[in-house]
Amino acid sequence: MNPVVTRENEARLIEIRDSMSEQVVSREVVVGMSQGLHARPADQLAREARKWQSRIELLSDSQRVDGKSILDVLTLAAEAGTRLVVEATGPDAREALEAIGSLFDRNFNEQERNDGR
Amino acid sequence: MKFSDFVATDAIRSHVDAHTKDGVIREMAQSLVDAGSIAAGDLESIVKAIMKREDLGSTGIGRGVAVPHTKHPSVNRLVGTVAVSHDGVDFESLDGEPVQLFFLLVSPPDRPGDHLRALENISRQLRDEAFCRQLKSAKGPMDIQHLLEEADSHGVAS
Numbered sequence: 641m642n643p644v645v646t647r648e649n650e651a652r653l654i655e656i657r658d659s660m661s662e663q664v665v666s667r668e669v670v671v672g673m674s675q676g677l678h679a680r681p682a683d684q685l686a687r688e689a690r691k692w693q694s695r696i697e698l699l700s701d702s703q704r705v706d707g708k709s710i711l712d713v714l715t716l717a718a719e720a721g722t723r724l725v726v727e728a729t730g731p732d733a734r735e736a737l738e739a740i741g742s743l744f745d746r747n748f749n750e751q752e753r754n755d756g757r
Numbered sequence: 758m759k760f761s762d763f764v765a766t767d768a769i770r771s772h773v774d775a776h777t778k779d780g781v782i783r784e785m786a787q788s789l790v791d792a793g794s795i796a797a798g799d800l801e802s803i804v805k806a807i808m809k810r811e812d813l814g815s816t817g818i819g820r821g822v823a824v825p826h827t828k829h830p831s832v833n834r835l836v837g838t839v840a841v842s843h844d845g846v847d848f849e850s851l852d853g854e855p856v857q858l859f860f861l862l863v864s865p866p867d868r869p870g871d872h873l874r875a876l877e878n879i880s881r882q883l884r885d886e887a888f889c890r891q892l893k894s895a896k897g898p899m900d901i902q903h904l905l906e907e908a909d910s911h912g913v914a915s
Binding site: 674675676677678679680683687710711712714715716717718719720 | 813824826873874
């Protein structure tokens with residue numbers, strides 16, 4: 641029996657195709673700066689996020705905010721040691737996630753370091 | 758954290774005279790001295806520290822808002838104040854727009870969490886454009902105080 645491409649099937653196929661061009665990638669990051677995610681790193685983060693076409697969002701336990709908005713990022717009030725998830729959605733999601741992730745990995749180039757480092 | 762937890766009511770200014778970044782910061786710090794929130798002898802050192810922070814990157818975060826701040830050992834709790842410039846001041850803001858609304862914060866060096874929670878409250882409230890607009894058009898310090906109180910009572914700020 642030949643499979644029949646019904647209207648319903650066709651709609652589903654298109655949906656799958658769309659979701660494939662719209663990459664969603666995410667990773668966990670830790671706020672390593674002793675002062676937390678304060679104004680300066682929040683600015684750096686939003687600036688980096690705006691370079692990319694993809695939507696960049698930050699997720700905490702209770703919030704999901706726009707990574708391209710410094711006001712949004714500041715509402716996380718993420719203290720030192722806070723775990724966040726960065727989620728990128730769009731055509732350049734992978735590259736964007738790598739760039740944002742590396743800001744956290746480098747502690748946003750803050751001079752001072754946490755104890756024991 | 759609420760506005761009432763850190764804003765020194767007597768230091769609120771609805772019309773700053775200064776037209777420069779340095780001038781506004783000085784005027785706001787002086788208003789904290791006048792309100793008894795910081796000591797007169799610490800004024801210069803606090804102004805200098807805030808300007809040094811600005812050199813690292815403007816705290817003009819866009820939408821006509823700036824959050825000049827510093828840590829300073831002379832305070833044992835977070836103190837701050839609010840000021841409005843009707844003409845707007847060039848603050849080298851991130852979006853290049855002149856700043857009309859200022860929140861100045863001085864926090865103890867060992868309390869980074871309080872500073873973050875004050876920033877959180879300010880940024881959360883400022884996402885409301887009507888609130889921003891109303892603050893910028895305040896006629897007197899009492900108007901600002903009432904707007905902050907209203908925001909405190911509506912907010913879910915922790």
